[in-house]
């Protein structure tokens with residue numbers, strides 16, 4: 001099913017209306033994972049937990065057993081380790097008590113509960129993903145639709161791809177990106193050194209910071225957090241390769257979960273940056289509400305159309321985000337869309 005549904009308004013009623021139209025491709029007793037991003041520590045734009053709570057209640061009403069989850073990340077901050085990530089989740093209101101369902105880390109408390117699944121065999125022969133996937137009967141992807149430094153936009157594709165990938169797979173996707181310093185802008189504050197998770201960024205006693213590209217894992221944390229915007233991304237390969245890897249990982253996961261998943265993009269607080277980046281980021285569009293469907297590519301395409309492609313082109317010039325859609329077509333991961 002490739003139908004797309006829209007529900008205008010940011011209220012719980014608006015979300016509930018969309019959920020009721022989408023229906024549940026699940027059975028009573030099924031264990032359903034609600035995949036979302038609970039926001040990096042210090043981020044002000046993440047989706048309020050009331051939406052996840054509403055989805056959990058909707059599932060429980062029909063006898064399903066929901067839980068909310070995310071996976072550990074590459075960069076330092078409040079979500080790198082599982083225990084720290086759950087603490088950040090709780091600080092942002094994502095607790096079992098409030099949501100009415102458990103809050104879990106999909107790749108395990110030590111980040112090692114992962115499995116290898118077949119890849120599409122262009123960039124990846126196999127793709128490593130969170131071990132929670134085969135232990136779950138169905139998924140609801142609740143994605144905050146907004147900008148992203150490397151993908152231009154983040155929605156359903158990214159939530160399923162980067163959001164369900166193991167840390168190793170995240171690194172494989174990011175591997176071609178490195179920081180490049182714009183010396184005139186640097187004030188030697190040391191933030192890049194402080195946030196680098198692998199010690200690749202150093203600040204000598206004199207002069208500018210140095211980035212050891214042998215050690216660098218391309219997480220882009222230094223670029224995102226530099227207060228002077230003194231770092232830009234250098235892509236060792238064509239920047240389109242990141243878009244392709246993102247889509248290819250999503251497509252590999254899709255092959256496993258396609259018949260048991262629904263996707264909801266929340267076009268609320270559509271800001272320039274991902275919820276991984278601390279701070280309150282500029283809005284690029286008015287709140288719309290919710291867009292839902294059964295295919296992540298279709299839901300993201302409609303979300304882009306609704307917000308306006310120019311908004312993403314302006315927020316992140318030079319990111320070839322359209323390659324995500326053309327690549328999805330090339331590898332047989334694109335739907336035919338019927339609009340409602």
Ligand code: SF4
Pocket residue numbers: 181185186187188189190191192193209225226227228229230231
């Ligand atoms: S965070 Fe930015 S301004 Fe601060 S030292 Fe690093 S590059 Fe320079």
Ligand code: SF4
Pocket residue numbers: 177178179195196197198199200201211212215216217218219220221222223
């Ligand atoms: S130097 Fe590399 S590994 Fe360190 S924060 Fe920057 S991008 Fe990440």
